[in-house]
Amino acid sequence: MNFVCSRCGKKAAVTTRRAQCECGGLWKFDFQPPRFDPDLIDRHEWSLFRYRAFLPLEEPEEMEETKEPEEPGAASNGRRATSGEPAPCGANSAWRAVSLGEGMTPVVRLDEDVLLKMDYFMPTLSFKDRGAAVLIAHCRAIGVDSVVQDSSGNAGNSIAAYCARAGIKCEIFVPEGTSPAKTAMIRSHGAEVTIVPGSRDHCADVCRAKVAQEGIYYASHVYNPFFYEGTKTYIYEVWEQLGRIPAHLFVPLGNGTLFLGMVKALEELLAADIIAKMPKIIAVQSEHCDPIARAYEDGAPEPAHVTPLPTLAEGIAIGSPMRGKEILEYIYKYNMKVITAPEERILEARAALAGCGIYCEHTSAATYAAYLALREKQGRIYDSLIPICGAGLKSDH
Ligand SMILES: Cc1ncc(COP(=O)(O)O)c(C=O)c1O
Ligand SMILES: [Zn+2]
Incomplete structure (x- = not known):
């Protein structure tokens, strides 16, 4: 399997330790999973690895044999050798060694129009475990x-927990003001918090400078394409x-x-005729x-x-989303x-959800606040699914 540079098209085997292409472009995956087929779901595996037939997972032995492509463009199409059969459940699989039972989060009906996907029911209480489980399985x-x-905290919690499970040393950079509950949790997994x-x-810049200077593996949820392969499972589960x-x-x-994970998975469902159109x-x-909402208003190709x-x-709170163009x-x-969440209504939305028994992070309440504001503007938005990405105890500040 290969990464391909989103800027110059150069390929590198996924075993590369380089965080990005030499030209500065971010990696994308040159990976085509088998056509989505419900028969390939391993219904005996109660974690997101039940969908491993559609994930770029490799056994440690296979990785050792993977070679860098000889020249740009010379690599394979990245198709998994195991297509057609659920991947084997070897006891030594890297995914088995790192899984914490992530995924399979419930879908709860809030009211006539709204379903909530409860991604705070995750091992580290946020949806980031989807990406971290797959990325750290790869690292292992x-x-x-x-x-x-x-x-900003949640991805750091996830990476720290999966690294602890996998026996990988970990340092997480967080910006000042990050919820103390999140930093305490990162430390509890034995990771260093800076x-x-x-x-x-700016926090990202400081971390990337360390990656550039010291060549440490950058387990970034933004840079590393393995993370987005994990977040695809949100859609597989909903379906x-x-x-x-x-x-x-x-x-x-x-x-x-x-x-990005959602869109990739929806494209896979479309290509397999499992769904007829993009929701x-x-x-x-x-x-x-x-930055994206403003660009969208102007029809611009780059984030504002x-x-x-x-x-x-x-x-x-990401001012410069690195994959904004994509x-x-x-x-x-x-x-x-693309809409924005009215800041002054986040607490109200959070309280409304808590009043229904759902105690979520402010960031998840923001999504609900935006839904409520849009409904006021344009009327009922029937059959809506809202992700509740993070648990309330982590953002009490
Ligand atoms: C609770 C919560 N919701 C949403 C997001 C947004 O995530 P993304 O970077 O995938 O857009 C994050 C990111 O940290 C988060 O922690
Ligand atoms: Zn490049």
């Missing part, structure tokens, strides 16, 4: 022994649980780790940090330059909508 398969990552003064974007995909899919949009995707940014203001929705391409291609 290729023998990575130390990683760094930057995060708190960086300034914005979330398996409901037997269909709802008409309106709301999704928080910061760096787009859930967004309406409604991406939600923070009113105080909205914004100066982020403080927001309760810390998970989506995200905007999908937004235009599938005629999606």
Whole structure:
């Protein structure tokens, strides 16, 4: 299997330790899973690895044999050798060694129009476990022994927990102001926490400088394509649980780790004729940090330059989304909508959910606040699915 550079098209085997291409472009996956087929789901595996037939997982032995392609463009198409059969459940599989039972989160009906996908029912209480489980399984398969990552907190929690499980050393960079509950949890997994003064974007710069100087593996949910392969499972689960995909899919949009995984999985379902058309995707940014929403308003191909203001929705406070161009391409291609969450209504939305027994993070309440504001503006939005990405106990600040 190979990564391919999103800028110059150069390929590298996925065993590479390089965080990005020499030209500075981010890696994308040159990976074509088998046609989505419900018979390939391993119904005896109660984690997201039940979908491993559609995930780029390798056994450690296979990885050792993987060679760098001789020259750009000379590599295989990345198709898995195991297509047609669920992957074997070897006791030594890297995924088995790292799995914490992630995924299979319930879908709960909130009211006549709204379903909630309860991704805070995860081992580290957020949807980021989907990506971290797959990425750290990969790290374990290729023998990575130390990683760094930057995060607003949740992705750091996930990477730290899976590294602890996999026996991989880990350092997480978080911006100042990150919820103490998140930093405490990262430390509890034995990871080092480096708190960086300034914005979330600056925190990422500091971490990337360390990656560049010291060559440590960058287990980034933004850079590393394995992460997006894991977040695909959000859609596989929804389809398996409901037997269909709802008409309106709301999704928080910061760096787009859930967004990109969702779109990839929906494309797979479309290609397999499992669904007839793309549902309406409604991406939600923070009113105080909205580079994609502004670009969308202007029909621009690149994220707008914004100066982020403080927001309760810390998970989506990303001023410079590295994959912004790719995200905007999908937004235009599938005629999606981008809206912002009214800052002054986040607490109210959080209280409304808590009043129904759902105690979520402010960032998840922001998605619900945006849904409520849109409903007031345009009327009922029937058959809507809203992800509840993070648990309330982690964002009590
Ligand atoms: C609770 C929560 N929701 C949503 C997001 C947004 O994630 P993404 O970067 O996938 O857009 C995050 C990211 O950290 C988060 O923690
Ligand atoms: Zn390149």
